Amino acid sequence: MILSSKGLDIKPSSTLEITAKAKQMKADGIDVVGFGAGEPDFDTPDHIKQAAIDAINEGFTKYTPASGILPLKKAICKKLEEDNNVKYEPSQIVVSNGAKHCLTNTFMAILNPEDEVIIPAPFWLSYVQMVKIADGVPIIVKASKENNYKVTVKDLEDALTKKTKAILINSPSNPTGMVYSEEELKEIADFAVKNDLFVVSDEIYEKLIYGDEKHISIASFNEDIYKKTIIINGVSKSYAMTGWRIGYSAAPEAISKIMSNIQSHASSNPNSIAQKAALAAISGDQECVKKMKVEFDKRRDYMFSRISEMPYISAIKPHGAFYVFVDLDEVLGKKYKGEVIDNASVFAKLLLDNEKVAAVPCTDFGFDTHFRLSYAISMENIEKGLDRIEDFLDNLE
Ligand SMILES: Cc1ncc(COP(=O)(O)O)c(C=O)c1O
Known part of the structure; x- marks a missing residue:
């Protein structure tokens, strides 16, 4: 066979x-x-678990809208505005089964066969496979230890071809723990806008930054890069909720619509109870x-x-x-x-x-x-x- x-x-x-x-x-x-x-x-913190128990007891156990419930999307928009200085409407948010699922949806929504995605190495291993699943071609750009395992615009320029469609940025990074500075991200944003590339910005470790570094969302710089960015985030790492499987994306509406349509056929809504738990996590006490x-x-x-x-x-x-x-x-x-x-x-x-x-x-x-x-x-x-x-x-x- x-x-x-x-x-x-x-x-x-x-x-x-x-x-x-x-x-x-x-x-x-x-x-x-x-x-x-x-x-x-x-x-997982108790108040988050309690929200899930309440959801079960209240019978919140049926299908929800495929791309997630409105209160959760609203809470995500509020979080993105307050924490990341980026403004989104609920129609731009898709809630999925973990950030992994969001990333796969993203690549399926933006790639055509043979489109290239620049992935800086070292990278989280799933990116390469996800791009392949979506018929894209991963282009690996190796960052140097001297530059703290982060890529420069020069590295990206060298990898650019007519087929380049997107750049993947993961800050803070798995596996290096490195964080891109505002200046570095601005340069990458300008490069992406100039060359009409999407930036898939995986911000899943955003809350886990130590010392003086701070998290900046690349979409926050200006309208041009906002229109080219797909933010990926979720509750797995920040709230010890890996098993609950809730992640979300924030993107221009046309992209979110495609992602939502794909998800509606591939998996439908993420777990209804876990969505209520994620709502408690994102909108509750951050202590x-x-x-x-x-x-x-x-x-x-x-x-x-x-x-x-x-x-x-x-x-x-x-x-x-x-x-x-x-x-x-x-x-x-x-x-x-x-x-x-x-x-x-x-x-x-x-x-x-x-x-x-x-x-x-x-x-x-x-x-x-x-x-x-x-x-x-x-x-x-x-x-x-x-x-x-x-x-x-x-x-x-
Ligand atoms: C960089 C990065 N992005 C995304 C994910 C996936 O997170 P989730 O559990 O929400 O699917 C992980 C998990 O290991 C990760 O390390």
Whole structure:
């Protein structure tokens, strides 16, 4: 039987794979430290859970409008105006099953076959597959460590062709934790407007920024870039709601309409109960976000300072999200128990097999010389896991 060649070309998510493997090892009684987590280890705050319980008790359990309920869309518009200085009408908002779903809808709405999307590397691995699902062509532009793993307009210019349709910007970034400054974003915005390109701006980690950096939405600069931007956001990371599956997009109305139409056939509305929970999250007390951030910040400091003291590896201190992107610099070419480590996948496999530490090799993130450690796990586990990594590095030959 001949199956879809497009479908066969889609790779499984290696982050989910490594997390699943670590979970299985744990279930088998092995003491594994999993640094793979792409989700906060905190519980969803009580007032959000209560809103969902109320929704069930009130019978809010039927279909809703495919692109989401009006009160939630209004709350999202209010949030976007207050937090991000961008004005949207509810008709420009589409609520979907997580930011992942919003991104897939976006690419399906803006791409024609063979349209190119510039994706700066390192990138969150799903972007490449999503563009392919929508018949687009991902064009990877590698950012340099010297520029804090962020692309410059010069990098984008070099990748520009007649087929370029969009640029993907993810700030704060998964996997690097880097945040684009206002100046950097302005330059990218001017470049996009000049070349008539869309900007898909994934702002899912917006609330998790530490120190003096601040989040800027690229759509906020002027009317020209506003008309070219699709903002992607959601409640998964900020409110510890990964399992609830609520994300949203804000875009020019014509694009939102296409996304809404696609969604109405592909999946209908996102879960009605989860929409009520997301409404409570976005419009409720934001103290819960601050508390989580304080804890993440402590872990970030600890993890970064430990890594900085270890032999053979290095990292740039992240400013956002909950990941440290670690360069294997001097590890590559060394041996562990006789086996040569020549890329991040070999490193991660040996680390898991020998030290029972799950780290994400960034091969599928466009950087096979780096791995990613998440600090969305307890401090106790961070300490234990880092001790083991240190032990592993001490045994390199
Ligand atoms: C950069 C980035 N965007 C989007 C998502 C997807 O978020 P959601 O759980 O809302 O689908 C993730 C999740 O890992 C992410 O890291």
